[in-house]
Amino acid sequence: MRVVAAMSGGVDSAVAAARLVEAGHEVVGVHLALSQNPATLRESARGCCTIEDASDARRVADMIGIPFYVWDMAARFRTDVVQDFIAEYAAGRTPNPCLRCNEKIKFAALLDKARALGFDAVGTGHYAQIVELPSGARELHRAVDMGKDQSYVLGVLNADQLARSFFPLGDTTKPRVRAEAAARGFFVAAKPDSHDICFIPDGDTRKWLTERLGEQPGDIVDVHGTTVGQHRGAYAFTVGQRRGLRLGQPAVGGEPRYVVEVQPGANTVVVAAGELLGVDVITGTHARWCGPAPEGVVSVGAQVRAHGEEIPATAWADGEQVEVHLQRPVRGVAPGQCVVLYDGTRVVGSATIARATANRAVASGSPAAG
Amino acid sequence: MLDSFVYLDHGATTPMLPEAIEAMTAQMATVGNASSLHTSGRLGRRVVEESRETIAQAMGARPSEVLFTSGGTESDNLAIKGTFWARRDADPRRVRILVSVVEHHAVMDCVDFLQAHEGAKVIWLEVDEVGRVHPETVRAAIENDPDTVALVSVMWANNEVGTVQPIAEIAAICREFAIPVHSDAVQAVGQVEVDFTGSGLDLLSISGHKIGGPQGVGALLARRDATLVPLTHGGGQERQVRSGSLDVPAIRGFAVAMRHAMANRVVGTQRLITLRDTLIRGAQDAGFGVQVTGDWQPGDGIGRLPGNAHLLVPGCDGDSLLYLLDAAGVQCSTGSACQAGVPQPSHVLLAMGMSEQKARGALRLTLGHTSTTADVDAFLAALPAAVERAQRAQVATSTTQTR
Numbered sequence: 001m002r003v004v005a006a007m008s009g010g011v012d013s014a015v016a017a018a019r020l021v022e023a024g025h026e027v028v029g030v031h032l033a034l035s036q037n038p039a040t041l042r043e044s045a046r047g048c049c050t051i052e053d054a055s056d057a058r059r060v061a062d063m064i065g066i067p068f069y070v071w072d073m074a075a076r077f078r079t080d081v082v083q084d085f086i087a088e089y090a091a092g093r094t095p096n097p098c099l100r101c102n103e104k105i106k107f108a109a110l111l112d113k114a115r116a117l118g119f120d121a122v123g124t125g126h127y128a129q130i131v132e133l134p135s136g137a138r139e140l141h142r143a144v145d146m147g148k149d150q151s152y153v154l155g156v157l158n159a160d161q162l163a164r165s166f167f168p169l170g171d172t173t174k175p176r177v178r179a180e181a182a183a184r185g186f187f188v189a190a191k192p193d194s195h196d197i198c199f200i201p202d203g204d205t206r207k208w209l210t211e212r213l214g215e216q217p218g219d220i221v222d223v224h225g226t227t228v229g230q231h232r233g234a235y236a237f238t239v240g241q242r243r244g245l246r247l248g249q250p251a252v253g254g255e256p257r258y259v260v261e262v263q264p265g266a267n268t269v270v271v272a273a274g275e276l277l278g279v280d281v282i283t284g285t286h287a288r289w290c291g292p293a294p295e296g297v298v299s300v301g302a303q304v305r306a307h308g309e310e311i312p313a314t315a316w317a318d319g320e321q322v323e324v325h326l327q328r329p330v331r332g333v334a335p336g337q338c339v340v341l342y343d344g345t346r347v348v349g350s351a352t353i354a355r356a357t358a359n360r361a362v363a364s365g366s367p368a369a370g
Numbered sequence: 371m372l373d374s375f376v377y378l379d380h381g382a383t384t385p386m387l388p389e390a391i392e393a394m395t396a397q398m399a400t401v402g403n404a405s406s407l408h409t410s411g412r413l414g415r416r417v418v419e420e421s422r423e424t425i426a427q428a429m430g431a432r433p434s435e436v437l438f439t440s441g442g443t444e445s446d447n448l449a450i451k452g453t454f455w456a457r458r459d460a461d462p463r464r465v466r467i468l469v470s471v472v473e474h475h476a477v478m479d480c481v482d483f484l485q486a487h488e489g490a491k492v493i494w495l496e497v498d499e500v501g502r503v504h505p506e507t508v509r510a511a512i513e514n515d516p517d518t519v520a521l522v523s524v525m526w527a528n529n530e531v532g533t534v535q536p537i538a539e540i541a542a543i544c545r546e547f548a549i550p551v552h553s554d555a556v557q558a559v560g561q562v563e564v565d566f567t568g569s570g571l572d573l574l575s576i577s578g579h580k581i582g583g584p585q586g587v588g589a590l591l592a593r594r595d596a597t598l599v600p601l602t603h604g605g606g607q608e609r610q611v612r613s614g615s616l617d618v619p620a621i622r623g624f625a626v627a628m629r630h631a632m633a634n635r636v637v638g639t640q641r642l643i644t645l646r647d648t649l650i651r652g653a654q655d656a657g658f659g660v661q662v663t664g665d666w667q668p669g670d671g672i673g674r675l676p677g678n679a680h681l682l683v684p685g686c687d688g689d690s691l692l693y694l695l696d697a698a699g700v701q702c703s704t705g706s707a708c709q710a711g712v713p714q715p716s717h718v719l720l721a722m723g724m725s726e727q728k729a730r731g732a733l734r735l736t737l738g739h740t741s742t743t744a745d746v747d748a749f750l751a752a753l754p755a756a757v758e759r760a761q762r763a764q765v766a767t768s769t770t771q772t773r
Contacts, residue, residue: 028693028697033712067693067696067697069689069692069693070708070712071689071712072689072712072713073767074712076767109766109767112763112767113763113767115766116759116762116765116766117690117693117759117760117762117763118694118759
């Protein structure tokens, strides 16, 4: 097949590209330029798409003998990922931009452009496995390296996108990928993993959002509606957050308090003791299925954040909407995050969390849908 | 990869002439620093001076007016920074630099630097829709305040769209006011007649690898009375203005290429004009609404570089076309500079009044001494499929498509 290898300049995508070539595909390396004003050099493990990253990717492409191009997707990235990220926070939700990037850029804009230019598929260095069934249908599964597994951020892919994707690293552990890169002579073998959000280079999301949304002072209240503190912008808070609340008066009993709800309309942040954080009923919207949609009530494992724990659950899909009942409560579930459903190691699908509530009685202020 | 390919990017660099390779490799086998006083040094010096004479003669200059550099970019920097500093030192009022809006980055970024760090004031000279600076524009900018002008720089021919500038007229205006004038002639040499003394210029930049010589060598032609503040300090090898041991083999290869380019220019350019016109007509006739930019008159090799064909393909991104043509074995360029490998909308096309959207579909095909009818035919054969696919790709990645 003719495959575009998405090459970030990191070790994973370098090894993935080399493996695609060895699997007999006709491979062209493509580095996505996602930043409007790329920095010259990579600093620490944060940031991405620097000129140094592009030249690292280019050098690896030279070594494995494939053509290499930089495709400018900065405008699409800004609209579909960065502006969406800001709008979601402004609406009191907590988005996952990596997932959004996979859904809108890597397996949409990139894949669409590649197909238009005559390619059959896109290959990336994500840690996840594709299992092809005798029928030809494809399933998405967790990587063998559970520490690196990235199936969560790929849970947005539909069957058509999966049919045109390659994840050559899913059967390998990260240390082995690094060893393979070194054995292949890739100087990126020891390059640090990237972390955090690529477009917030210093990792300070709250500061970054404040620069864009401005200071919007408001109240922090408890579940009884009593004002217990002040904030400079409700958008900067996430359900489950404890740090940075700067509450003037301690709670009765002195137990730590957490954000349980962000109300963007009232510009209010609601805090409560930790036990009120636990939720076990999740309503998701914008359901995406990696294969056929499940019918009726199904037993699944539910994961609500990248590298989070998988909780046994039952799920019931109704068109775009999914209801998930967790077998035990989980803390810090924020609207806007994604719930990804698993059947064993197989990814069933995902939905964007609209509401997360506790089945048992919750005091006033049950988190509103965004 | 591909066993054979069609090379239509002579504007980026042109294949070295066999004569130049032979002369250069022979020189590489010898020892000798041209500054040394012993026999080997003298032999090296002799090669340098003979090369200087060859280049001077070809350019209508005196040998002492030829300063060897590492290439066009260094020549531009030395001419502009060196003249700016010298003129400002002589009279602190002279801070204005007049440059055309269609210059190469070697000039644009150089004057931007002087504006940001050295108190220069850059006056951008506008161009018309074919990318040409009108002499009256230069006169008006000077007359605005003649005593404050440090220098004027206008390229001989544009590297993207091939438009040749009225250098003699511009230089004559500058002479009236005794203002130094520089021209970047990197793209022009070998394609149109370039006569340094006859042009009235004070400074002229040329490069080795655009005329069949090696990369990494060039020259700044500087009148004997031109005062330049050096950029690099050291041995002062070149007229006390440019330091560094001379690259004797490269200089020899440069001179051989120059002699060859001049001997073959008239016949060669006629051939290029014919090929260029065939290419442009063929692309226009392909049925995609392909437009040619700049000043194109069939058969003309004076207003436009004979080897330059610059096209606008509607509904395409130049980088998609570039990829598809490369995959089909045809190598060309979008013409504009890259940032981290991403072609940026051309400042030249924007200055000519084009929209950013239109400018993104630019494709530059530049012909040179190895180009043949078969090359042009191969390009025209590969074009339709490439355009169809590139148009689909642009639809697929359009920014209007969200959610």
